[in-house]
Amino acid sequence: MSLRKYIAQRNQMATLFGRPTIDPKNLTAEVKLELAKQVLCDLSPENLCCDGELRGAKLRAKAAMLNAAKADLEALGQPVEWDVLYPRETL
Numbered sequence: 001m002s003l004r005k006y007i008a009q010r011n012q013m014a015t016l017f018g019r020p021t022i023d024p025k026n027l028t029a030e031v032k033l034e035l036a037k038q039v040l041c042d043l044s045p046e047n048l049c050c051d052g053e054l055r056g057a058k059l060r061a062k063a064a065m066l067n068a069a070k071a072d073l074e075a076l077g078q079p080v081e082w083d084v085l086y087p088r089e090t091l
Helices: 002-016 027-043 057-077
Strands: none
Touching: 002 027, 002 057, 027 057
């Protein structure tokens, strides 16, 4: 499950900076929404290719992992789309 891999990577960074970690076994609606926002952010072109520093096979592997994590979140009932970041009510 790529979502577990994504959460593990996020938890490594959170631990490094002293932030709270995510329990992959206890994904509340709030946590799933936050993960959806983070996945969308990580899929943006600038973040996906690390401002042009990541290319080739590593870029494709990163994109595949993020898209699989996105699919896993959607399978759990959490939509992962731009409306998550920018709800229509705020526009």
